[in-house]
Amino acid sequence: MSVQRPFQQLASRATAQSCVQRSQHSFQGLRIPQQQSRCLASVAPPVTQNATGSKGPTAMVFMNMGGPATTDEVGGFLSRLFADADLIPLGPLQNYLGPLISRRRTPKIKKQYAGIGGGSPIRKWSEYQAAEMCKILDKTNPETAPHKPYVAFRYANPLTEETYNKLLEDGFGKGRGGRAVAFTQYPQYSCSTTGSSLNELWKWRQRLESPTRNPDLSAAEAEGSIQWSVIDRWPTHPGLVEAFAENITKTLETYPEDVRDNVVLLFSAHSLPMSVVNRGDPYPSEVAATVWAVQQRLGFRNPYRLVWQSQVGPSAWLGAQTSDTVTNFVKKGQKDLVLIPIAFTSDHIETLFEIDQEVIHEADQLGAEGRVRRAESLNGSPTFIKALADLAGAHLHGGEVCSRQMGLRCPGCTSERCLEQKRFFTGLGQQKNKALTL
Ligand code: FES
Numbered sequence: 001m002s003v004q005r006p007f008q009q010l011a012s013r014a015t016a017q018s019c020v021q022r023s024q025h026s027f028q029g030l031r032i033p034q035q036q037s038r039c040l041a042s043v044a045p046p047v048t049q050n051a052t053g054s055k056g057p058t059a060m061v062f063m064n065m066g067g068p069a070t071t072d073e074v075g076g077f078l079s080r081l082f083a084d085a086d087l088i089p090l091g092p093l094q095n096y097l098g099p100l101i102s103r104r105r106t107p108k109i110k111k112q113y114a115g116i117g118g119g120s121p122i123r124k125w126s127e128y129q130a131a132e133m134c135k136i137l138d139k140t141n142p143e144t145a146p147h148k149p150y151v152a153f154r155y156a157n158p159l160t161e162e163t164y165n166k167l168l169e170d171g172f173g174k175g176r177g178g179r180a181v182a183f184t185q186y187p188q189y190s191c192s193t194t195g196s197s198l199n200e201l202w203k204w205r206q207r208l209e210s211p212t213r214n215p216d217l218s219a220a221e222a223e224g225s226i227q228w229s230v231i232d233r234w235p236t237h238p239g240l241v242e243a244f245a246e247n248i249t250k251t252l253e254t255y256p257e258d259v260r261d262n263v264v265l266l267f268s269a270h271s272l273p274m275s276v277v278n279r280g281d282p283y284p285s286e287v288a289a290t291v292w293a294v295q296q297r298l299g300f301r302n303p304y305r306l307v308w309q310s311q312v313g314p315s316a317w318l319g320a321q322t323s324d325t326v327t328n329f330v331k332k333g334q335k336d337l338v339l340i341p342i343a344f345t346s347d348h349i350e351t352l353f354e355i356d357q358e359v360i361h362e363a364d365q366l367g368a369e370g371r372v373r374r375a376e377s378l379n380g381s382p383t384f385i386k387a388l389a390d391l392a393g394a395h396l397h398g399g400e401v402c403s404r405q406m407g408l409r410c411p412g413c414t415s416e417r418c419l420e421q422k423r424f425f426t427g428l429g430q431q432k433n434k435a436l437t438l
Contacts, residue, residue, distance in 0.1 A: 058144045059167055059180035059226075060137070060392060062130045063160075063197040066153025067120025067348055071110045073156060078102035078109060080155040086196035086415075087154075088312070089275060101313075109349075116352040123158075125346035125379050126151045126185065129388060136389035137396070144179070144396045152182075154197050164204045167226060173209055174217075175224035182230045182425075183392060185345050187240055188269075188290060189233040190283035191410060192276055195418065198230065202421040230402040230425050231395050235286040236293040239387020244290075244340065245297045246383055247375040251338050252302070254373065263336040264303050266325060267291045269343035270350060271308035274316040279412035282405070284318060287343055294342075306342075309359075310350050323359050326372060330363050335371040337363075345384070347377045401427050 065087075068077040082088055082098035090097045113119055130149035137147040148170065152163035172178035182201055184194040206213045211222040234240060252260050269287045277284060291306050309322035322339070329337055339359065341351045355374050363372040378384040394400075407426045409418055 055143055055179070056145045056147065057171075057178070058147050058396065059150055059170075059172055059178070060130060060134055060147050061150040061152050061163065061167075061180055061182050062126050062185050063152050063182055063194070063201070064122065064126055064154070064185040064345075065193065065197075066126075066156030066159075067122040068113060068156055069119040069123055071113050071118060073119070074110045074113055075102070075106045077156050078106055084154070084196055086199060087192045089273065112349055112353045115357060116349065120156070120348055121352075121379075122346055122348050123151065123153070123156070126153075128380060129185075129345070129385055132385045133388040133392060136386065137393055140389065141393050141396050147392075150180075152197070152201065154200055160197070160200045161204050164201070164208055168208065173221075173224065173226040175221040177224045177227065179227050179229070181392065181395060182228055183388075184230070184232055186343065187233065187237070187345065188235045188283050188286035188343055189405070190272065190276075190281050191279075191413070191418065192272060192281070192283070194232055195421075198232070198425060199417050199421050201228075202417075202424050205424070228425065229395065229400060230406065231391060231400075232402050232406045233282075233286060234391055235290045237387055237391055239383060239390050240290070241293045241297050243378050243381045243384035243387055244294045244342065244375075246381070247378070248294070248298065248338065248340055251373055251375040255336060255371075259336055261301050262303075263338055264305070264329065264334055265295075265338050265340060266322065267294070267304060267306045267340045267342040268309050268322045268355065269306065269341075271311050271317045271319070271321070274318060277318050280410035282410075283343075290342055294340075309354060322355070323362070326359050326363050327366065330366045330368045330372065335363075335368045337368075337372045339372070339374045341374070341377055345378045347379060351377055401425070 065081075066077070068074045079099060079102040082090070082102040083094070085094050088098075090101075127149070130151060134147040134149045138145045141147070150163050150166065151158055152160045154160065158166070167178075167180060168174055172180060182198065184197065186193045189195070205226070205228070208214060209217070209222070209225040211217050211219075248265065252263060255263055267287075267290075272281060272283060288306055291304070295304055305320070305325065307320050307322045307325045308318045311317040311319075311321060326337060326339070329335075339355050341355070344351070351374065360368075360372050360374065364370060402425050407422055409422065413419075
């Protein structure tokens with residue numbers, strides 16, 4: 001279920017009168033009072049619009065955590081990562097502990113990036129996936145074409161701030177309106193990942209486009225700000241499931257036929273601190289939903305487990321840990337194991353180094369004889385890129401602002417930033433609507 005808004009209205013040049021008329025619109029039955037809703041009707045068509053009848057151009061912004069492209073970028077990447085309390089909550093000492101931990105970890109992590117070729121491939125894959133998806137959308141959704149690909153990373157270049165400024169340079173916002181879709185590249189929602197990216201996007205939107213935060217903006221510029229919608233989760237999209245199933249099947253085919261159905265599938269996702277899980281974060285259940293859907297597609301031919309990797313520090317994290325699980329299985333004689341990265345859409349340090357060079361290497365040292373393998377990441381999979389286009393096309397066509405689920409905060413959330421971000425992206429402005437943002 002989604003929060004809907006007729007996007008045909010977004011690009012329509014409007015008068016103050018039409019703003020009043022439309023201000024009593026409803027979201028899934030919720031009436032949004034005029035002074036509390038975003039006044040969508042006041043947005044002028046973007047000046048860059050170049051096709052009669054088209055509501056484009058449309059910016060498609062891929063959000064992800066990013067990774068250092070070179071070893072020189074590792075320090076900055078880690079310092080941003082450990083400063084983010086949404087991702088790594090370090091309590092009141094975050095500003096002291098964050099820099100300390102990132103400085104101490106930098107030499108070790110630099111070596112890891114050197115070991116996978118000198119940098120993360122996530123930018124290369126993200127830019128490729130976004131560009132290829134936009135090519136498909138230009139054909140399938142001509143009414144919102146041209147679709148322009150952007151990437152906004154939380155901890156590495158291009159950072160959200162840089163991408164937001166690029167959007168403004170490219171003719172979106174600043175009095176010209178225009179539509180942008182924040183498309184999370186984390187299929188399963190976590191407040192640590194998608195939530196953090198949206199908090200950052202909202203922060204820069206306020207700094208660059210809100211008249212209350214940016215007094216240099218003219219009234220016209222403030223009126224014609226970028227109109228955002230969000231694809232905030234897609235854990236069981238059939239195209240995503242199919243892309244995972246294809247890669248798993250290819251890996252299973254590398255095993256002899258007589259053992260193939262006895263290979264244990266280990267779906268591996270990045271772990272979370274238990275403090276985040278116990279706050280009510282939706283990620284564990286959404287990752288489990290992906291795993292179940294993939295297994296259903298594969299006919300439950302193989303036994304499987306969902307396991308969790310990349311735990312940092314001494315506090316309690318969600319388990320069982322991927323590395324321990326592999327070690328235990330191999331020691332017990334179950335050597336045929338396929339590891340499947342299930343919560344990322346391209347290769348990154350956790351697949352190329354942690355799984356390939358640590359977990360699988362250690363398994364071989366215990367006698368796994370090359371029988372612990374990894375399914376390829378989604379990377380340039382045409383099935384996956386088609387799935388992205390299918391998702392985005394339905395979003396653009398359907399007038400979805402975000403999923404219905406996005407308005408609900410974690411039961412244990414006390415963050416004002418989460419609250420304000422959700423009010424903004426769900427289109428509820430300052431409305432104190434308890435039904436959506438408890
Ligand atoms: Fe989940 Fe704030 S921590 S909504």
